[in-house]
Amino acid sequence: MSRLPFYLLVGLLLVAGIGLSVHRHVALEVPWTPGEQRQVWEVEALVNFNAQGGPVLVDMALPSNQQGFRLLTEHTASPGFGLSFLEEGGARRAQWSIREATGSQQLYYTTQLLVAPDSRPPEVTPPPLRRDIVWERPHDTAAAQVIERAWSRSADSFTFARELIRDFGDERQGENSRLLLTQFERGPLLVRLLNQAGVPAREVSGLLLEDGRRRQTLANWVQVFDGERWALFDPATGEQGRPDNLLLWESSGQAVLEVQGGTNSRVTFSMLTHNQPAAAAVRNQLAEDTLLNFSIHSLPLEEQALFQTILLIPIGALVVVILRVLVGIKTSGTFMPVLIALAFIQTTLITGLVGFLLIVAVGLVIRNYLSYLNLLLVARVTAVIITVIAIISLFSVLSYRFGLNAGLTITFFPMIILSWTIERMSILWEEEGPKQVLIQGGGSLLTAVIAYLAMNNPWVRHITFNFLGVQMILMALILLLGNYTGYRLLELRRFKPVTED
Amino acid sequence: MWTSPGKLRDKGIIGMNRRNIRYIGRYNNRRLYPLVDDKLKTKLLAQEYGITTPALIGTVTTQFGVKQLDAMLHGHRGFVIKPAKGSGGKGILVIEHVEDGAYVKPSGARLGLGDLERHVSNILSGLYSLGGSPDVAVIEALINFDERLSEYTYEGVPDIRVIVFKGYPVMAMMRLSTAASDGKANLHQGAVGVGLDIATGTAIRGVQFDRTRHDHPDTGHELASLHIPDWRTLLLLAAGCYEMTGLGYLGTDMVLDRDLGPMLLELNARPGLAIQMANGEGLRNRLDLIERQPEGVAPEARVAFAQQHFARRSELETSAEVATVTEPG
Ligand SMILES: Nc1ncnc2c1ncn2[C@@H]1O[C@H](COP(=O)(O)OP(=O)(O)O)[C@@H](O)[C@H]1O
Ligand SMILES: [Mg+2]
Numbered sequence: 057m058s059r060l061p062f063y064l065l066v067g068l069l070l071v072a073g074i075g076l077s078v079h080r081h082v083a084l085e086v087p088w089t090p091g092e093q094r095q096v097w098e099v100e101a102l103v104n105f106n107a108q109g110g111p112v113l114v115d116m117a118l119p120s121n122q123q124g125f126r127l128l129t130e131h132t133a134s135p136g137f138g139l140s141f142l143e144e145g146g147a148r149r150a151q152w153s154i155r156e157a158t159g160s161q162q163l164y165y166t167t168q169l170l171v172a173p174d175s176r177p178p179e180v181t182p183p184p185l186r187r188d189i190v191w192e193r194p195h196d197t198a199a200a201q202v203i204e205r206a207w208s209r210s211a212d213s214f215t216f217a218r219e220l221i222r223d224f225g226d227e228r229q230g231e232n233s234r235l236l237l238t239q240f241e242r243g244p245l246l247v248r249l250l251n252q253a254g255v256p257a258r259e260v261s262g263l264l265l266e267d268g269r270r271r272q273t274l275a276n277w278v279q280v281f282d283g284e285r286w287a288l289f290d291p292a293t294g295e296q297g298r299p300d301n302l303l304l305w306e307s308s309g310q311a312v313l314e315v316q317g318g319t320n321s322r323v324t325f326s327m328l329t330h331n332q333p334a335a336a337a338v339r340n341q342l343a344e345d346t347l348l349n350f351s352i353h354s355l356p357l358e359e360q361a362l363f364q365t366i367l368l369i370p371i372g373a374l375v376v377v378i379l380r381v382l383v384g385i386k387t388s389g390t391f392m393p394v395l396i397a398l399a400f401i402q403t404t405l406i407t408g409l410v411g412f413l414l415i416v417a418v419g420l421v422i423r424n425y426l427s428y429l430n431l432l433l434v435a436r437v438t439a440v441i442i443t444v445i446a447i448i449s450l451f452s453v454l455s456y457r458f459g460l461n462a463g464l465t466i467t468f469f470p471m472i473i474l475s476w477t478i479e480r481m482s483i484l485w486e487e488e489g490p491k492q493v494l495i496q497g498g499g500s501l502l503t504a505v506i507a508y509l510a511m512n513n514p515w516v517r518h519i520t521f522n523f524l525g526v527q528m529i530l531m532a533l534i535l536l537l538g539n540y541t542g543y544r545l546l547e548l549r550r551f552k553p554v555t556e557d
Numbered sequence: 558m559w560t561s562p563g564k565l566r567d568k569g570i571i572g573m574n575r576r577n578i579r580y581i582g583r584y585n586n587r588r589l590y591p592l593v594d595d596k597l598k599t600k601l602l603a604q605e606y607g608i609t610t611p612a613l614i615g616t617v618t619t620q621f622g623v624k625q626l627d628a629m630l631h632g633h634r635g636f637v638i639k640p641a642k643g644s645g646g647k648g649i650l651v652i653e654h655v656e657d658g659a660y661v662k663p664s665g666a667r668l669g670l671g672d673l674e675r676h677v678s679n680i681l682s683g684l685y686s687l688g689g690s691p692d693v694a695v696i697e698a699l700i701n702f703d704e705r706l707s708e709y710t711y712e713g714v715p716d717i718r719v720i721v722f723k724g725y726p727v728m729a730m731m732r733l734s735t736a737a738s739d740g741k742a743n744l745h746q747g748a749v750g751v752g753l754d755i756a757t758g759t760a761i762r763g764v765q766f767d768r769t770r771h772d773h774p775d776t777g778h779e780l781a782s783l784h785i786p787d788w789r790t791l792l793l794l795a796a797g798c799y800e801m802t803g804l805g806y807l808g809t810d811m812v813l814d815r816d817l818g819p820m821l822l823e824l825n826a827r828p829g830l831a832i833q834m835a836n837g838e839g840l841r842n843r844l845d846l847i848e849r850q851p852e853g854v855a856p857e858a859r860v861a862f863a864q865q866h867f868a869r870r871s872e873l874e875t876s877a878e879v880a881t882v883t884e885p886g
Contacts, residue, residue, distance in 0.1 A: 381574060384573065432682075433683075487645065487647070488746075539578065540574055540578075541572075541574050541575040541578050541579055542562065542572065542574060542575070543562050543565055543570075543572040543574070544572055544573060544574060547565070547570075547572045547573065548559045548560050548561065548562065548565065549558060549559050549560075550767070551560065551565055551568075551570050551572075551833070551834070552558070552559065552560040553764070553767050553768060553769070553834065554565075554568055554570060554833060554834055554837055554838070554839070555560045555564040555565060555567075555568055555570075
C-alpha cells in the first residue's frame with residue numbers, strides 16, 4: 057500500500073493553509089501577532105419585537121464618541137424599514153419605520169468602536185436640576201430623612217451620592233430606604249433623591265464589553281454632576297468610577313428603546329474584539345469578499361463570536377493528540393479535556409479547577425451510593441446527571457451567598473460530559489482501584505489545563521480567528537501525528553528496565 | 558528514570574503507537590474483532606477448527622433459561638460460569654466441586670443453586686459486559702491445572718500468553734498470579750510475568766512491577782526451573798488460531814490441563830506490550846523476520862521455524878549460577 061496519496065494530501069493541506077495565511081497577511085495587512093495594534097470592538101445590537109400588523113416606529117438610542125471609545129463605522133440591517141439617524145443635544149438615536157408589519161421582527165445595528173484610552177471626552181452638559189419633585193405621604197418624610205442622613209455624612213456631591221446609594225445597599229438598608237423601595241425602582245429613585253438634594257444626576261445605560269459575549273443587556277448607572285466634573289456610580293454597590301470596558305450606550309436620561317405598534321420588544325447585544333493594525337483600523341474599508349479573502353469577519357457578529365470559540369477547538373484537540381500520541385498521558389474520555397478547557401475559558405483557571413474537583417468529588421461519593429441500587433446503565437447515568445445539576449445549583453447558590461461571584465460561572469461546565477466522567481471514574485475505581493482514578497483523572501485535568509493555556513493564549517486566539525488557513529495546517533499536523541509510530545515519552549520510562557542489563 | 562529512544566530501538570522494543578498502526582491497524586481487520594471479543598463465538602469456532610478449549614457445558618441466553626441451570630449442571634463436578642463479553646476476570650465464577658447439593662468455590666465458600674441463578678441472571682442483564690449491554694452466560698468445564706505448576710502460582714490458574722504474528726508464535730510469557738495481584742493474572746496489578754523460550758518453553762526471566770524477579774513472591778519458589786510441559790502442542794494450538802480467526806496480530810491465552818494438556822482459554826486482538834519486559838527483549842526483530850516470510854506455510858512448519866529462530870538462553874540460570882558462586886564466602 058503506497059503512502060504517496062497520504063503525503064500528497066498532507067502536503068496540499070500545508071501549502072494551501074500557509075498560502076492562504078500569507079495572502080491574508082500580505083494583501084490584507086493582518087499582522088501575525090496581536091501586538092502593536094489598535095483594539096477594535098464590534099458591537100451588534102439586535103432589536104426583537106412582535107409587530108401587530110399596523111405601522112411600526114422603532115426608536116433606539118445610539119452610542120456617541122465618548123471617553124475611551126471612538127466610533128468608526130455603523131451598519132444597520134433592517135429589510136423593508138425606513139431608517140433615519142437623529143441627533144439632538146448630543147444624544148443620537150436611530151428611527152426605523154414601516155407602514156405595515158406583522159409577526160416577529162429583527163433589526164440589526166452594528167458599530168465598530170476604536171479603543172482610544174486617551175481620547176478627550178466631549179463636553180457633557182449636566183441635566184437641569186429638577187425642581188418639580190413631589191412625594192406622597194409617608195414617602196416625603198422617608199425621603200427627607202434618607203437625604204438628611206447621607207448629607208450629614210458627606211462632604212460633596214460625589215460622597216453624598218455614594219453614601220446615599222450605600223444606604224440602599226443590602227447591609228445598611230434602613231426602614232426608610234425599604235419603604236421607598238416598595239414604591240420606586242432603585243435607579244429612578246436615586247436620581248429623584250439626588251435631584252431633591254440639589255445634586256444634578258441622571259440614569260444612563262451602559263454595556264460592559266467582554267470579548268465573545270452574546271445576548272447581553274444594558275446595565276444602569278447613575279451619573280452624578282459636581283460642577284465641572286461628573287462621575288458614574290453603580291446603583292447596586294455605590295462604587296464610584298467608570299470601568300474601562302464600559303461603553304455608555306444612552307447617556308441623556310432617555311429610554312433606550314421605544315417601539316410603537318409592536319409588543320415584546322427588547323434589545324440584546326453581542327460583542328467581539330479584534331485587533332487591527334493601527335492604519336487599517338482608521339482606514340477601515342471593508343475589503344470585498346472574494347474567495348481568497350474568505351473570512352469569518354463577513355458573518356453577523358453573533359455568529360462570529362460563536363466561531364471564535366469553535367475555531368479554538370482544533371487547538372485543544374491538537375493538544376490532546378500530542379499528549380496522547382507523543383507523551384502517552386491517559387485521559388478519561390478522549391476529548392473530555394477539551395470541553396473542560398472550554399469551560400475553564402469561561403470560568404478562569406483557578407475557579408474552574410476548584411469547581412471541577414468539587415463536582416467530581418461529590419459526584420463520586422453519590423455515584424458510589426447509586427452503585428448499591430444496582431440500576432441499569434442509562435438510568436444510573438441519568439441519575440448522575442441530575443445529581444451533577446443539583447451540585448452545580450447548590451454551589452452556585454452557596455457561593456453567591458458567600459459573595460463569591462466567581463462561583464456562579466460553575467454553570468459553564470458541560471454537565472452531561474461531567475456525568476459520564478464521574479460514571480467512568482467510578483467504574484475505574486471499582487475495577488482498578490483509586491490509583492488508576494488518580495492517574496487518569498490527573499491526566500485528564502493536566503490535559504485540560506494545557507489545552508486551556510493553549511486556547512486562551514492571546515496569540516493563538518489572534519491567529520486562529522484571523523487566519524482560517526491555520527485550520528488546514530492543523531489538519532495536516534494531526535494527520536501526520538496519526539501516522540507516528542515512534543515511542544511515547546512515558547514509554548521511555550516504562551521500558552527502561554529492559555535496557556538496563 | 559528515563560532511557561533514550563535509541564536504546565529502546567536497539568533492543569527492538571515496540572511502543573503503543575507502532576503496535577497500533579503497524580501491526581493491529583495493518584493486520585487485524587476490524588470486522589473480525591467480534592470473533593475474539595465474544596468468548597462463546599471463540600469457543601465454537603475453536604471447536605470447528607479442532608483447537609482444544611475447556612468443554613462447553615452449556616449457555617444461558619434468556620432470563621427464562623435460568624431455570625434450566627440445575628438440569629444443565631447435573632452430573633458435572635467442577636465448572637466455571639463466565640460472561641461471554643467480559644474482560645479482566647469480571648463476573649467469572651469458579652466452582653471447584655459439588656458437595657451435598659452445595660457448590661464449593663476454590664476458597665471453600667459454599668453457594669446454593671439460588672446464588673448461581675442470581676449470578677447468571679446478572680450476567681444476562683449486562684452487569685459485567687462492556688457498556689452494560691446484554692450478554693450471554695457461558696458455562697464450561699473446570700480446568701484442573703497441572704500440579705507441576707502449582708508452586709509457581711498463588712491462587713488462580715496461571716495462563717500462558719503467546720503472541721501469534723501471521724500465524725507464527727513470536728513471543729510467550731507465563732503470568733503467575735500473586736497475593737498482590739489478588740489471584741488475578743494481570744501484570745499491572747502485580748502478577749509476575751515470566752518470559753518463556755519459544756524453542757523449549759523454559760523460563761528466561763521474571764518481572765514483577767517492571768522489576769526483575771528470580772522467585773515467586775508468595776510461594777518463594779525459584780522461577781529458573783519453570784518448564785512448560787507439552788510445549789510444542791501448545792505452540793501448535795496457538796499458531797492454529799491464525800487460520801481460525803484470520804487476525805494477523807493476536808494474543809492467545811493458553812492454559813494447561815492436568816489430563817487434557819494445553820488448551821485455548823481466550824483470544825485478544827489488542828495484546829499488550831508487557832510481554833517484552835518479561836522477555837527482556839523487544840518484538841521488533843522477530844516481527845520483522847516474520848514479515849519477510851511467505852504466506853501459506855502450514856502451522857507445523859511455522860512452529861518449527863519459530864522454535865529454530867527464536868531460541869533464547871535463560872538469564873535466570875546464569876544469574877543463579879553467579880549467585881551460588883558468590884554465596885559460599
Ligand atoms: N474453565 C476454567 N477453569 C478454571 N479457571 C478458569 C476457567 N476459565 C477461566 N478461569 C480463570 O479465570 C481467569 C479469567 O478467565 P478468562 O477466560 O481469561 O476471562 P477474562 O477475559 O475475564 O480474562 C483465568 O485466568 C482463570 O484463572
Ligand atoms: Mg484473560
